Amino acid sequence: MTFxxxxxxxxxxxxxxxxxxxxxxxxxxxxxxxxxxxxxxAAARYGYDLASADLAEAVRTELNLDAGPLVLFxxxxxxxxxxxxxRSMVSGLPVWEEIAHQLGASLQLAAVALGLSLLIGxxxxxxxxLRAGGRxxxxxxxxxxxxxxxxxxxxxxxxxxxxxxQLRLLPxxxxxxxxxxxxxxxxxxxGLAAASARIARDAMAAFAASPAHAFACTKGLSDGQVxxxxxxxxxxxxxxxxLGLQFVLxxxxxxxxxxxxxxxxxxxxxxxAVFHRDxxxxxxxxxxxxxxFVLLNTLIDLAVxxxxxxxxxx
Amino acid sequence: MxxxxxxxxxxxxxPALPALADPATLAxxxxxxxxxxxxxLSGDIFLKLDVMxxxxxxxxxxxxxxxxxxxxxxxxxGLSWRFHIRPGVTFHDASPLTAEAAAAALTWxxxxxxxxxxAPVAAITAEGEEVVxxxxxxxxxxxxxxxxxxxxILAPAAYGADGTVTALIGTGAFRVTxxxxxxxxxxxxxxxxxxGPAKLEAIHYAxxxxxxxxxxxxxSGDAGLVVNLDPASVTRLASVKTVTVHSVSLPRVxxxxxxxxxxxxxxxxxxxxxxxxxxxxxxxxxxxxxxAAATQMFPPAAGAWHDxxxxxxxxxxxxxxxxxxxxxxxxxxxxxxxxxxxxxAVELLTYPDRPELPLTAAVLDQMLREVGIAVTxxxxxxxxxxxxxxxxxxxxxxFARNFALVPDPIGTLMQDYAPxxxxxxxxxxxxxxxxxxxxxxxxxxxAAEKAALSATLQADLPVVPIAWYQQTAAVSNSVKGIVxxxxxxxxxLKSAEIVQ
Numbered sequence: 001m002t003f004x005x006x007x008x009x010x011x012x013x014x015x016x017x018x019x020x021x022x023x024x025x026x027x028x029x030x031x032x033x034x035x036x037x038x039x040x041x042a043a044a045r046y047g048y049d050l051a052s053a054d055l056a057e058a059v060r061t062e063l064n065l066d067a068g069p070l071v072l073f074x075x076x077x078x079x080x081x082x083x084x085x086x087r088s089m090v091s092g093l094p095v096w097e098e099i100a101h102q103l104g105a106s107l108q109l110a111a112v113a114l115g116l117s118l119l120i121g122x123x124x125x126x127x128x129x130l131r132a133g134g135r136x137x138x139x140x141x142x143x144x145x146x147x148x149x150x151x152x153x154x155x156x157x158x159x160x161x162x163x164x165x166q167l168r169l170l171p172x173x174x175x176x177x178x179x180x181x182x183x184x185x186x187x188x189x190x191g192l193a194a195a196s197a198r199i200a201r202d203a204m205a206a207f208a209a210s211p212a213h214a215f216a217c218t219k220g221l222s223d224g225q226v227x228x229x230x231x232x233x234x235x236x237x238x239x240x241x242x243l244g245l246q247f248v249l250x251x252x253x254x255x256x257x258x259x260x261x262x263x264x265x266x267x268x269x270x271x272x273a274v275f276h277r278d279x280x281x282x283x284x285x286x287x288x289x290x291x292x293f294v295l296l297n298t299l300i301d302l303a304v305x306x307x308x309x310x311x312x313x314x
Numbered sequence: 315m316x317x318x319x320x321x322x323x324x325x326x327x328x329p330a331l332p333a334l335a336d337p338a339t340l341a342x343x344x345x346x347x348x349x350x351x352x353x354x355l356s357g358d359i360f361l362k363l364d365v366m367x368x369x370x371x372x373x374x375x376x377x378x379x380x381x382x383x384x385x386x387x388x389x390x391x392g393l394s395w396r397f398h399i400r401p402g403v404t405f406h407d408a409s410p411l412t413a414e415a416a417a418a419a420l421t422w423x424x425x426x427x428x429x430x431x432x433a434p435v436a437a438i439t440a441e442g443e444e445v446v447x448x449x450x451x452x453x454x455x456x457x458x459x460x461x462x463x464x465x466x467i468l469a470p471a472a473y474g475a476d477g478t479v480t481a482l483i484g485t486g487a488f489r490v491t492x493x494x495x496x497x498x499x500x501x502x503x504x505x506x507x508x509x510g511p512a513k514l515e516a517i518h519y520a521x522x523x524x525x526x527x528x529x530x531x532x533x534s535g536d537a538g539l540v541v542n543l544d545p546a547s548v549t550r551l552a553s554v555k556t557v558t559v560h561s562v563s564l565p566r567v568x569x570x571x572x573x574x575x576x577x578x579x580x581x582x583x584x585x586x587x588x589x590x591x592x593x594x595x596x597x598x599x600x601x602x603x604x605x606a607a608a609t610q611m612f613p614p615a616a617g618a619w620h621d622x623x624x625x626x627x628x629x630x631x632x633x634x635x636x637x638x639x640x641x642x643x644x645x646x647x648x649x650x651x652x653x654x655x656x657x658x659a660v661e662l663l664t665y666p667d668r669p670e671l672p673l674t675a676a677v678l679d680q681m682l683r684e685v686g687i688a689v690t691x692x693x694x695x696x697x698x699x700x701x702x703x704x705x706x707x708x709x710x711x712x713f714a715r716n717f718a719l720v721p722d723p724i725g726t727l728m729q730d731y732a733p734x735x736x737x738x739x740x741x742x743x744x745x746x747x748x749x750x751x752x753x754x755x756x757x758x759x760x761a762a763e764k765a766a767l768s769a770t771l772q773a774d775l776p777v778v779p780i781a782w783y784q785q786t787a788a789v790s791n792s793v794k795g796i797v798x799x800x801x802x803x804x805x806x807l808k809s810a811e812i813v814q
Binding site for chain 1: 341343347349350352354355358427478492494495496497498500518520521522523524526527528530531533534535536537665667694695696697698700701703704713715716719729735736737
């Protein structure tokens with residue numbers, strides 16, 4: 001069996017496992033939370049000025065919340081088997097419809113952030129790695145450490161103050177226009193770029209000190225040719241593997257950044273769903289996020305293997 | 315090098331991105347999230363944005379005005395109300411507003427636990443050009459109820475067979491073009507509006523939950539109208555030349571709910587002693603940052619319900635200690651009051667949705683500790699308050715209560731104090747008060763009758779008023795005609811305009 005097929009088969013099994021674990025865990029966690037679900041849902045639907053015992057009772061009857069956890073869990077699993085995520089307990093809309101809108105917004109944000117970070121981080125890292133120990137290298141270390149240490153919440157506000165309020169280049173927050181995407185994406189990208197710059201720098205420095213680099217130079221290739229034909233491949237493998245890990249960071253960052261910038265993403269949706277005890281939304285969102293991780297990791301695995309196929313031959 | 319180039323390219327491309335603000339479009343940022351197209355869930359937003367309207371309107375003093383109903387009348391026995399539908403009104407889908415359409419919309423609101431479910435409604439029908447609401451018992455506050463957002467009127471085509479709202483088709487001055495819950499709504503001027511077309515061409519609504527972000531949107535000019543500012547941002551925006559901060563006193567009150575059936579609060583003397591231990595002026599200045607200490611339950615915005623002659627609630631910790639001592643609560647060895655060996659230790663429930671609440675709870679904790687009360691703060695989901703009320707386990711709760719859910723506090727009083735309610739009195743029963751509230755709800759009341767009820771609340775203190783709220787908004791100086799409505803029904807968008 002080829003590597004790609006083995007990977008896919010393994011990941012498919014993993015996806016099924018993740019779906020089951022996420023489903024069971026999110027259901028159990030929502031059940032274990034304190035407070036009466038009917039009251040929480042009533043407050044979410046009608047606002048806290050109107051939440052009352054009467055409305056909670058109406059919600060309880062409408063959603064059949066007294067049916068018991070086993071019945072509700074069974075219903076959800078049966079729905080899931082038919083690829084139906086159910087309806088939100090708060091808005092009454094199909095969960096899938098809500099997630100599709102919000103996941104789309106999050107993916108858009110994450111993709112642009114990742115793209116921006118790749119434009120910023122690795123080139124700076126390569127430049128620093130070529131002159132490891134130099135002034136630029138040391139300055140980059142400080143800058144990267146600082147950017148990594150600043151909470152995204154603060155970074156986002158600083159960017160709004162500088163780019164939107166002072167320079168009036170970009171809208172401060174909102175959603176709907178392409179220009180709204182830049183600031184939240186940049187907030188995420190700077191943190192990611194700080195890390196990828198370090199990875200690229202270390203990989204570049206290691207390559208620059210390697211016999212392969214010396215040999216390429218001996219062949220008479222120029223610095224640029226060495227970098228282009230040999231260096232980039234050497235850097236790409238660790239960088240890509242690291243990117244895979246960064247998706248976790250990205251998902252976490254998206255939650256914070258979406259709140260600051262009023263971005264209608266899945267992180268925002270998950271927080272609200274947990275707060276509102278909207279069980280189908282929590283389950284649906286967690287499931288989609290879990291499966292996205294599996295999918296992304298699969299893609300990264302395949303890409304890394306393509307860039308660095310050595311182990312397979314061995 | 316590559317990165318510097320790409321950054322430079324990025325920055326160079328920025329001004330070429332689609333415009334930040336269209337000159338005839340007003341951008342609005344507020345914390346309210348859109349849940350769905352149903353007026354029951356998000357009608358408050360649709361009403362404020364002039365997308366949807368109600369049969370009855372109200373002005374800034376809470377007085378009722380004609381809305382989609384241009385006049386109304388009630389039968390002699392008070393059991394049959396006739397609302398005449400304004401002629402010539404069309405919905406955004408070009409269908410006409412008829413009595414049938416209005417009756418159908420109201421019926422869905424009533425059946426789906428809207429505010430009409432709280433009124434003694436027997437039937438809602440259409441007769442000719444009139445909507446006829448038949449009641450089981452007389453109810454004078456019915457027109458005020460019909461000004462509430464949950465009774466917003468949508469076109470027949472907006473409802474599915476089971477009453478599910480599938481589209482937002484109202485009669486307002488703006489027609490919705492984009493509705494993307496939870497954070498986005500866009501609408502354009504509806505040229506067929508019965509009140510004449512609006513001056514603004516379009517409105518863009520953004521739900522932005524963080525107050526800091528909203529304030530920055532006002533400062534950067536991204537939003538011409540920003541609603542609900544945090545106290546720190548109000549101070550900051552005061553020095554920004556391009557925006558003006560407006561604030562208006564609301565009929566919303568920060569209240570301390572007490573379980574009057576608990577041994578700590580079962581006498582008037584104990585409740586008054588507790589009230590004396592609270593330094594309202596200091597608290598309002600420190601936490602809310604505006605002078606909003608409540609001297610009585612109703613703020614001046616509540617019209618006749620506010621009685622300027624009423625002796626204000628005071629602050630005197632020594633008198634509070636003496637009053638507790640007289641009621642049998644004496645300090646134990648740890649300084650905590652005791653009565654028959656029971657320490658005065660109570661749980662204070664609150665919720666963080668309003669950022670000032672946990673802060674206020676912490677300040678109250680300190681003030682009450684001064685007189686020997688041990689408070690445990692539980693900042694949780696707001697729904698715990700009605701839940702623990704129902705279970706009878708609530709001791710104290712801190713929350714903000716809107717007395718203008720309908721533009722007449724009688725609706726809220728009836729739900730909360732006649733005799734008890736989730737967001738009002740607990741374990742308190744004053745039959746005379748209950749009877750008076752029911753009478754005013756049924757027949758209407760004079761200013762003197764309303765003031766008498768306020769005096770009873772002041773004397774009995776079933777709940778302890780702490781502070782009166784102010785609504786704050788930042789409005790760009792290029793936007794004219796914005797209204798900050800104490801009853802939170804409108805922003806005045808249908809007559810607002812952008813001037814350069």
